[in-house]
Amino acid sequence: MNHPSFLALDRHALGVPDPDTAAHIETCEVCAAHVRAVTEPVPVPDWVTAQQQHSPRHWGRWLALAAAALLAVGMFAIPESATQSTPYMGTKGAPEVIVYLQRDDEVSVWSGSAIRPGDQVRLGIRPTTLRFVTIRSQGQTLYAGEISGDSDPWLVPASWQVDDQGHSESLTVILDDVPGHAGPSPAAVELHLTLEKGTP
Amino acid sequence: MADPTIDDLYLRYFPMIRAKCERMLAPGEAEEVAQETFLRFWQRGPTHSPRAATAWLYRTSTRMAIDRLRRRRVLTDLSQVPAPGQNRAEARITLSELVRDHTPEVLTIVCLCRVDGMNQIEAGEVTGRSERTIRRILSEFDQRRSA
Numbered sequence: 014m015n016h017p018s019f020l021a022l023d024r025h026a027l028g029v030p031d032p033d034t035a036a037h038i039e040t041c042e043v044c045a046a047h048v049r050a051v052t053e054p055v056p057v058p059d060w061v062t063a064q065q066q067h068s069p070r071h072w073g074r075w076l077a078l079a080a081a082a083l084l085a086v087g088m089f090a091i092p093e094s095a096t097q098s099t100p101y102m103g104t105k106g107a108p109e110v111i112v113y114l115q116r117d118d119e120v121s122v123w124s125g126s127a128i129r130p131g132d133q134v135r136l137g138i139r140p141t142t143l144r145f146v147t148i149r150s151q152g153q154t155l156y157a158g159e160i161s162g163d164s165d166p167w168l169v170p171a172s173w174q175v176d177d178q179g180h181s182e183s184l185t186v187i188l189d190d191v192p193g194h195a196g197p198s199p200a201a202v203e204l205h206l207t208l209e210k211g212t213p
Numbered sequence: 214m215a216d217p218t219i220d221d222l223y224l225r226y227f228p229m230i231r232a233k234c235e236r237m238l239a240p241g242e243a244e245e246v247a248q249e250t251f252l253r254f255w256q257r258g259p260t261h262s263p264r265a266a267t268a269w270l271y272r273t274s275t276r277m278a279i280d281r282l283r284r285r286r287v288l289t290d291l292s293q294v295p296a297p298g299q300n301r302a303e304a305r306i307t308l309s310e311l312v313r314d315h316t317p318e319v320l321t322i323v324c325l326c327r328v329d330g331m332n333q334i335e336a337g338e339v340t341g342r343s344e345r346t347i348r349r350i351l352s353e354f355d356q357r358r359s360a
Contacts, residue, residue: 017330018332018335020339023233023267024263027225027263027267055224061220158249159245159249161277170253
């Protein structure tokens with residue numbers, strides 16, 4: 014029996030009309046099972062709802078501004094006090110994590126100053142040979158994935174909005190040479206970051 | 214029409230993204246690539262066309278999975294993959310050989326056709342290539358493997 018492609022089955026599941034595919038599914042339990050599987054309700058995980066506050070329509074502009082902020086880092090000296098207050102984490106030669114803040118559509122590299130509820134936080138990573146990143150906060154995994162491409166820094170394709178709960182936000186960034194689900198390898202590097210909250 | 218929320222998009226698209234990735238990768242890696250694909254999908258802004266959305270999702274997830282395979286050199290036998298619309302024997306390809314011997318562009322087309330079971334029209338729509346180009350790439354791929 015010739016089956017439709019998975020693309021055709023997925024489109025059918027989404028309601029795209031295709032009489033041939035629909036007729037096939039009526040008589041093919043294998044394909045019908047695939048359609049059922051991709052249309053069954055699933056729970057929405059925390060890493061999805063954590064993105065809800067962030068409007069994707071502003072993302073392109075933020076990316077551009079983040080790039081501009083990066084250039085500024087290279088053009089201006091960073092005061093020692095700022096480096097001590099961890100605008101990024103890591104030591105020379107080791108992985109670096111750069112924190113970007115978006116506040117009122119303005120993006121800057123975090124200087125260590127207090128963050129505010131409503132601020133958006135995004136991370137950039139200067140990778141070494143460790144290609145897998147896991148980001149956690151308060152025991153929850155916010156993001157897990159592979160560092161892809163050669164951009165420097167690599168921008169985590171997710172951001173998080175600061176809420177008004179508590180006095181600080183804590184993030185743990187784990188870099189490893191194996192995926193996070195495989196558990197930490199001996200090469201894993203764990204970096205901790207605490208962003209203190211202030212009043213608007 | 215109101216923009217869909219991220220929850221709406223997740224419920225609608227994530228199961229098929231994950232299923233697509235699991236046809237190429239082990240479950241743990243598939244989940245990670247599916248998550249990254251989904252986040253990029255969300256960040257690129259809403260789309261109201263399932264046809265355009267699925268084309269983008271198949272193209273992006275395939276490329277990201279191939280990128281993962283190129284880095285990881287995962288040994289996966291495609292013969293284990295159920296692929297409606299194709300002769301299963303055609304899929305007896307080891308991905309570790311593919312990532313070593315072929316470019317990402319060729320691998321994307323091969324995976325779309327031989328793993329996802331697309332015909333040349335569908336693969337052309339997803340990749341933006343002509344049917345003639347798809348046919349030529351598949352032919353060259355098969356000739357190279359049989360040589």
